Amino acid sequence: MPSNIDTLVTVFGGSGFVGRHVVRALAKRDYRIRVAVRRPELAGHLQPLGRVGQIHAVQANLRYPASVEAAMRDSHAAINLVGILAEGRAQSFDAVQGAGAGAVATAARAAGARMVHVSAIGADEHSASRYARSKAAGEKAVLGAVPAATILRPSVVFGPEDQFSNRFAALARVSPFLPLIGGGMTKMQPVYVGDVATAVADAVDGKTKEGAVYELGGPEVLTMREIMEIILSVIERKRMFLSLPFGLAKLQALALQFAPGPLKLTPDQVALLRSDNVVSQPAKAAGLTLEGLGITPDSLEAIAPQYLWRFRKMGQFQKKSA
Template sequence: MKDRLVCVIGGSGFLGRYVVQALLQEGARVRVVARDGRDGWFLKTQSGLGQIQFASGDVRKADTITRAVAGTDAVVNLVGILKGDFQGFHVDGARNVATAAAGAGVKSLVHISAIGADPKSQSAYGRSKGEGEDAVCAAFPAATILRPSIVFGREDQFVNRFADLIRALPVVPVIRGAVKFQPIYVGDVAKAVVAALADPTLYSGKTYDIGGPEILSMTELNRWIGSAIGRGAPLIEMPDAISHLMVRTIGWLPGAPMTKDQWLMLQSDNVVTGTNGLQAMGIPPTPLEAVADGWLVQYRRHGRFAGKTA
């Protein structure tokens, strides 16, 4: 990867900062692309002199992406949303990136999708992710597609969100308690991106499900988080009929805890099918408990000075 110029679209986001850091450590030059190029400036301290660049680009505006990828050796598309304009970001945006990459003659493209991506999915999120994969493969057949399970890390909006709820509530309602996840550490996803870019002849044109070493149900995950932050609030699994009524009634409101589409996403397990892509790439998966304690201490009653049990 040394001295190769890699365009990371969405490089200022949660996953993006880890991908950028991993690429810089491998000696690559990185162009960080965000809707506002200044959003990535905090990454300057991770790089050597002249090793990092910043550009503005919106995947929904093809001309901005064409300019952003010009002159690069490889492209990574990390752009994704959990609610909003799925068609614009996940389908049209993915097509714009792949088309621009092909037009620029880049050697490799890595596209981040998600486990459960399927044009026939009952959720708009899953459908758009599946349609986005099809659009990428049509425009850039040699693309590597990575489909992670739920990604966790210090800045995530998954483990942190549950930890905040467990800290705040005397009784914690659990929606779809039996659904299973295979949480993957954000640093491992970044390693997979670098591996795919480093050897495009081996990984090009392939799609990999990637997940962590453990499979946990929603209830098991909440129970583990409660133990890790020393708060033993009772967990109550909500019946599907009640949770469905809730998301239909208030799921459309700004700040709602869950949308109807997110509820639909929880109707299927979010786990690797077949071989874990991390195994195929020789990347040891990181357990949640190996790293989460480093930031979950903020949710304990007395911070890092408190024990794990209430």
């Protein structure tokens, strides 16, 4: 089997939640990895994921194309994982997820590199959500620069250090109730971060179809209420559910967008919850899914106990009955 030791892959946003799993997956396949981040001095946690000298962090900011071009120098493949859940100052959805994605693809084209772009299910230029519109703009910019690029659209991603299951578990630890926006009927297909990382590595290997858009979802379609129930079961806590109509939730989000930690909620996130976040039938029919790549996805119920135990009253230890 040929080695990938001479193949350099530049991973933009490789120090984040999804990024560290992608870096680990690439390191296991012997790729040389250049991690392009805004703060390389804060990416030291990636070094133990590979061999000495295999992983190297450099500075790059998607809002500055020159830094992106420098990070892509001599690279054979580019992976764009950069994304934000809320806007802040210059870090706007359009600048980061729209124009920023295009900057990476343009640099990849100039370097003659393979391009893999991680977007999101729900990317839609006509969406009421600025997040979803910027994701669609990013996909369009990537395919415009590199028509052979692979686009991966995961549903909501869960795993250690995520901002999804950990967020609701943290909220359950301090609040007597959990909010169900829109009654908690929005459907999602939570996908394990390890499965997403495997799909990204497969795309770098050349196992995906050129110019195709893959939709990555877990083995189950769940409503938000069902997801909350699974999280509560894992952390062994009982909480009441509070149903919030979308209109009222949007009003509350006007204030909660400035709140810290798990209390933060933006009007744009409320808009996102108006639409289901699941793998489409056309993607299934075309084999543009995890299963189509030969990956058997893991479920939230199977993986969550491995990291959400810290939100239990007794932590990882079980209370013994008399």
